Amino acid sequence: MSVHTSSAGDERAGNGAAADKLGAVVAAGESVLAQRFGAQITLIDPEDLHGSGPASVVRAKVDSSPFELPRTLVIKHYPGELDEQPDPFATESASYQLFTALSPEDRVCPELIAHDGSRRVLVLEDLGIAPTLEARLTEHDSRTAERTLLSWARTLGRMHATTAGREPDFNALLRRLGAKTDQQGEALPVTCDRLTRLLREHLLVDTPDQVIKRVHRAATWVTSQEYRAFSPTDLSPENNLVTDDGVRFLDFEHGCMRNALVDVAHLRAPFAFWEGALALPPGMSEAMVAAWSAEVTGVWPGLDDHEALAEGLLDSQLICVWSQSVRVLPELLEDPVSAGTQRPAAVRWCWQELAKQARQLGLAGIAEHAELVAQALDDRFGPGIELGLYPAFH
Template structure:
């Protein structure tokens, strides 16, 4: 199988398996476009965009088409079938884009879905161009540009939540057509119990019953019907394009509907799910929360109450820190000093931030326990365990 790349000066498509994967994606894209528009549409000059998930992601130029299609398109092809009993990333991404494509252009916080096909497991998306990602902005040396990008990201996240706040039934109906509803992987009581065991085993920090009870209530709150909206789930900075119209979200392979407060907690400990997460300067998180809040308060008026919002955010932040601890603590090396860009430094910094925010929200028991955990981690990881800033803020 070959791909027509004659119009490209320097093809970025490799040989062997990568070449075949790109060729298969191009063929799938052409097939779904031809069926969608009823006339042959040819794609040329494929550029492999090196997606990090299970899909082959590429940009291709429309060589010939009787329709007013964009000059370039993005193709996402999932060559492998879904694993039995597990969420299907193709289905979740296809349904996520369908949900947003039904909205107006001003409400759409992602590329437009132009065509998709479940049999070929392919999506064809509008190409947003070569805009920098949020990660690019954070790793550059322009702090003002990074601040603007972060505030734009927070506003876009709030707008995404506000426009999908009443669309869970639509999302689930679409998902059932492609294989059935998929629920969010909640932080369950057994997970919390395992974290409590790890804290005692590795750090000699017991977990009081009041904290266990608060975690149980918090987990129940995260499953409640209040404040539910669509979430991309993967909020890593490389999955966000900084465009002239604002930040746009990419990669909905894990997209689903859950409480928006889980996403909002990432404004407190930014990009905590990203392996290379670093810190932001003082005041940045508060400014991001204000930007997000301005977009959602019309949908959820209770968030106009400062005390209520602070408690809700801190509770979600606590759940997020416990989940990251569950995933990270067993793999960390606590026997040597941490470097400022390490995962060890990230974890101790997140516990310190939780203690600070819990104090502000007058959740005294949470603040005291988080302070003890942070101190125990800091004692083992040494004086340089504070997480470094992203390069834009150094």
Template sequence: MTVDTSPGTEDDQDPPATAVPVSETAAVDAAVQAAETVLTRRFGSPIGLVEPEALPGSGPATVVRARIAASPFGLPRTLVIKHYPDAPPRGVADPFAQEAVSYQLFTALPAEDRMCPELLAHDGPLRVLVIDDLGRAPTLWDKLRGPDARPAERALLSWARSLGRLHATTAGREADFEALLRRLGGFAPDEDTTPAVACARLPTLLEEALGVGTPDDVRAYAEQVRESSASSPFRAFSPVDLSPDNNLVTSGGLHFLDFERGVVRNALVDAAHLRVPFATCDDARALPTGMSEAMIAAWKAEVSGVWPALADNEVLSAHLLDHQMLLVWVATWAALGGSSAGISQHRAAALVAWWQDLGTYAERGGKDAVAAHARAVSAALDDRFGPGLELPLYPAFR
């Protein structure tokens, strides 16, 4: 979903994200009623909400912006409601609980360390969150598809720096996160098994779809990386969904949204997206030369105080290579795991570029077998879906 933030600097003057027209549907009414109830309980006096505006979203929540009719408590003029009417089946992770706990975790931090809207009220039985409405401002995606490279560069660096700060401020908070989850009746999701499945199945897919074998030492390296990733000491909170439309560029810096999948996990899984930007997005595109390195430097500056080992460039590069490889393997397995004929040329071009980059970084890191395999896969993907595939830059950098 997309929630807008307030305009302030010159970077915030893009057209606001398009909202769904106001509609008095049962879902919107239910969200507003739940919000009024929890706000009244929270502040001890009736608080009415008017002019509800449904906001777009792809998750299970009904998302509404509403104006406070009158309040003596100094609340913001407008706020955003996220209502999760349906509880998940027993044993399935609850996106409401994960999002509520994520906001609780950040709302407890000092304002300067809070990289998301403030949680104003929430209620477990009602399954509703009420958060600060930061107004209307562009997303990171808006900047990347805009007409000017400089605002896009600043937004990317702000995103990387904020991601590092998010990790640094939540390192060592896993026990707090899990305790808050239990209080809401949720539970910490099991470690993501997707990398294990990808490591086990991708070699066969590469052989069948592309005719490329995976050497035993490359398979062993991938499995070793997967195992060590799950037991990494570099654990911190992650929004998991790092799509650029879930990151808002405001006068006060970048803000993260949508914590429906928020967990504590290996922070280097997130950091790998600095080398393979927005790999989970269907419309992922290329960044200009040197941009990833600048983003990594911005992230590193924030986390090295908490994790001194990552201040060493060689150590950090080795960790990033490991998780870059995992991310590329997972993305390729996801693409080839269905009907390979259904892969768009754009997605195929992204895979070609990511495998090429993996080969370059692996060679720099002394992983010659990984580099050779990556180049073979890249060439085979281009032959299969091209030839001559090239991943276009984001519009701001053309």
């Protein structure tokens, strides 16, 4: 009997702590709204949305307000001290400010209603109950999934087109929040050196000098000033809502300005470095790239040239595959049993697609090296590892 009482007490304590946490987030949201509008705005019925990042994410109803506000709002409250750099609050706050300054038809994310740097709070428009892109891929409806993927690619293109040339604005917003304007991670040449060692030591694949030279050349190009626009960086399908007005992007905790073709390179093997990655049917990747391209050629007419787009995409794909592989492979190689076969198969898919695109452009050295890596991955985690299709395409 005493055990049962203790368990019930622990449960009540846990529920009380959760309620206190929700109450604290709501109170912070009300305070930021009062500061923004100069009047008390009461929020009720908080719902924990269980955000995947460091912030507490809560949906609440607007109970009373002298202003016209959406019926429900989303509050994101970040902890005061984070080891992560760049600071995800500053990055997300600057990102939402950048998009909220655009016209509603150009905004591909929720509107920022209010924010406060000292409290580390964002109050956002609530897009309501809508499926994510991940949900569409797991449903058994191939036509809906195809339409959603193409809508996602077009929305990504609109994001790039509307933020091209706005890097000074984004940097100014970051500086105002006390954040660094250089949002790049590890230097790409360092990534190159790390991956060549990893491939040699763990997969027994040597990297020819001509391949290393091409990677360094690609790194120089992708960090140049060409085709720069805003990138969410995290392109996982769980971070997109499929609303009546189209796909909307969420979670800009890693947003930055970079070469837009790095994002598009991910479409060669869409979402492959996401933990839940599965495969898409033949032709889907090409259709997504075409949908993206149709949105940006008005801003970057040079990309209307098929050869120029293919060349730029190959360099971006090279950097994407190398930088993402050096991020995920150490963990997979350290514990192959727990890794299973699907994640290694997704990484292998990326190297296979890189080989395919390189061979089409006549880059035999790049293609042969990528094929060797793909084969080594199959030898290590297989043999015969293949990435299954998303349920929507079964």
